Amino acid sequence: MIDVDHEDTILRSFILFVQTAYAILKYADAHLYRKARLSIVKLIVMRAIASNNGSITPSELAEWTQTERHNITTLIERMKRDGLIRAERNPRNRRFVNVSLTDKGREALMHAMPVAREIVDQVMSSISEDDALLLEKSLRGLRQNAHQGLEYVAKRSQP
Numbered sequence: 001m002i003d004v005d006h007e008d009t010i011l012r013s014f015i016l017f018v019q020t021a022y023a024i025l026k027y028a029d030a031h032l033y034r035k036a037r038l039s040i041v042k043l044i045v046m047r048a049i050a051s052n053n054g055s056i057t058p059s060e061l062a063e064w065t066q067t068e069r070h071n072i073t074t075l076i077e078r079m080k081r082d083g084l085i086r087a088e089r090n091p092r093n094r095r096f097v098n099v100s101l102t103d104k105g106r107e108a109l110m111h112a113m114p115v116a117r118e119i120v121d122q123v124m125s126s127i128s129e130d131d132a133l134l135l136e137k138s139l140r141g142l143r144q145n146a147h148q149g150l151e152y153v154a155k156r157s158q159p
Contacts, residue, residue: 017142028119036112041065042079043116046101046109049085055098058087084108 006012028040036043048064049056056064062072076099079085084105090096101109127135 024123027123028116031119031122032112032115035115035118036108038108038112041067041075042084043109043112045075045079046084046105046112049099049101050106050109055100058097058099061099079105 006015025040032038032040032043038046044065045061048061052060058072058076059069061076062069065072065075067075076085076087080087083102085099086102087097087099090098124132
């Protein structure tokens with residue numbers, strides 16, 4: 001592990017934050033796959049479906065996972081092939097697709113959640129409840145700033 005050595009505290013913190021995010025994702029993917037044969041993004045998709053009364057649209061999944069719509073389409077196809085989800089046209093409005101868990105998907109999610117808890121416990125083991133609240137507040141601010149930056153970039157790239 002290489003430590004960040006830079007005199008600018010804000011830049012040093014940003015680099016450390018990005019390194020930490022990548023390390024957490026790599027650890028979560030490796031541990032989750034080893035114990036539950038799922039990637040972290042598949043778990044997030046399945047959790048999003050379960051949290052949304054069992055059905056969600058691909059656009060809502062893109063928001064949940066912070067990924068592009070075309071990447072979600074590819075992920076949905078892979079998860080359908082794996083038998084974890086089904087995607088069906090909305091009977092009331094055929095332009096929309098509803099994504100839901102299959103029995104196999106619900107079972108996989110139920111098996112994966114304790115593994116996800118192991119990951120959370122490991123990563124957050126040095127954080128107190130008060131520090132977690134402070135971290136949550138800071139992360140919400142960082143996420144909002146990043147979204148504003150994305151909106152700015154999107155507006156600047158339009159003709």
